Amino acid sequence: MTTPLSEIELLDRLVGFDTVSSRSNLELIDFVRSYLDGLGVASTLLPDATGQKANLLATIGPADVPGYVLSGHTDVVPVEGQQWSRDPFRMWENDGRLYGRGTTDMKGFVACMLARVPAMLAAPLATPIHLALSYDEEVGCLGAYGLVDHMTKSLPEQLAVFVGEPTDMGVIGSHKGSTGLLTTIAGKACHSSRPDLGVNAIFHAVDLIGALRGYAEELAAAPEAQSPFELPYTSVSVGVIQGGTARNAIPGDVRFQWDIRATKAGMVEKLVERFRAFCDDTVLPVMKAGFPDSTITTEYAYDVPPLVPSEGSLAETLAKRFAKTNQVGAVNYGSEAGIFQRAGMPTIICGPGRDSEAHITDEWIAVEQLHRCTAFIDDLIGHARKT
Ligand SMILES: [Zn+2]
Structure with a gap:
């Protein structure tokens, strides 16, 4: 007892x-x-x-x-x-x-x-x-x-x-939900004097991050009516970016960590799907033209639903x-x-x-x-x- x-x-x-x-x-x-x-x-x-x-x-x-x-x-x-x-x-x-x-x-x-x-x-x-x-x-x-x-x-x-x-x-x-994601971009490293021999992962990461920024601005421009939240829309941000080795080297690898704070169920899936489609259909073909083994992957680190x-x-x-x-x-x-x-x-x-x-x-x-x-x-x- x-x-x-x-x-x-x-x-x-x-x-x-x-x-x-x-x-x-x-x-x-x-x-x-x-x-x-x-x-x-x-x-x-x-x-x-x-x-x-x-x-x-x-x-x-x-x-x-x-x-x-x-x-x-x-x-x-x-x-x-x-x-x-x-x-x-x-x-x-x-x-x-x-x-x-x-x-x-x-x-x-x-x-x-x-x-x-x-x-x-x-x-x-x-x-x-x-x-x-x-x-x-x-x-x-x-x-x-x-x-x-x-x-x-x-x-x-x-x-x-x-x-x-x-x-x-x-x-x-x-x-809100809280979703952590990690995107990894693998291009091809080489000397910066011959960028034509490599695929610059930082250049392509900039395009991907630009797309995320675009989504963030789009969402902010359309606040939700009668939202219970102080910030009445789903937000997207990039918090960490890592990549490259030297000023005079074309970077082969970049990874960045990003975050979605969703107001509704299903928002995260929609955004991630849209982002993956942009990666696969728009950015990856350009990278593959320079180096066929180029890859872009996006993984969930955690996904707490709203x-x-x-x-x-x-x-x-x-x-x-x-x-x-x-x-x-x-x-x-x-x-x-x-x-x-x-x-x-x-x-x-x-x-x-x-x-x-x-x-x-x-x-x-x-x-x-x-x-x-x-x-x-x-x-x-x-x-x-x-x-
Ligand atoms: Zn607690």
Whole structure:
């Protein structure tokens, strides 16, 4: 038997695991697993290919009927380059605030859901509540894909998903997608005195980047009416370009990293298809005329789908009721919510802490936010209880 812990005690334990995305999250997952086990709740581990990270899924209540999902990520952003006033991985309290890496983003929410497990068990629940913990959210929501995939294959369709990213306990119904791409151009290197013997990959990269800039300008010129976003259109940008070896050499290779922040589902596919067609039909034939083995490839580094507003969805209706608000907002960051939604589950973001307090030096969360979060979860338990 485990002695149930409060959300503050749990947060203290969770912050103690250094789960920066580059590291393993297994110690934290083991802790959660044995904590749940001690309460009589079984959980499923879904490890990644390396075995160094794992998602965890636990179900309270009958798993064979549609239910609700509380979703949180276990990884945190790095502390390098930040001057913390204390050890970021030992929580401290001061004046109603709890400090430590991940307190806001988003171990606070994870602590709240775990703290209410005894209440879920006591209810008891007619409609199940699933606790879904993922890895590698901060580096492209990598864990959530496997978790969502597992859920869609092994569980009935879920009624609503609540993702507990920090929203000051407000209800967020939309965010843009975040897609990372890498384009690699291989031409032919040679001495710059004989450019006719090579294929200048930088010259061709300029054409490709010019096309992306054109798409970006086109999208900006046609802002979407009634968009929930501050920037009311899909944006495209190039962030990194690498290539060439010397001023007097024709560069054979160039690669550049680019980014799409899509407002709608399907936008990314459309843009990438258009770009690939431009590469294949317009630029590559010119390169191949100079060197037949020339290539242009574009790969996805990550692809977090947008969370599209779905007014009147059960997730939205319940979240508004439990959070006691009529407002539904939008945020700039991407999250796992888009992945759940794309898999057909009505999804909303609502969690303790504020966005402005995440990722910062001396990250903190107000104790009051945790209390509001547990009250939200208690309302969900009340709604899911056997009557
Ligand atoms: Zn987060």
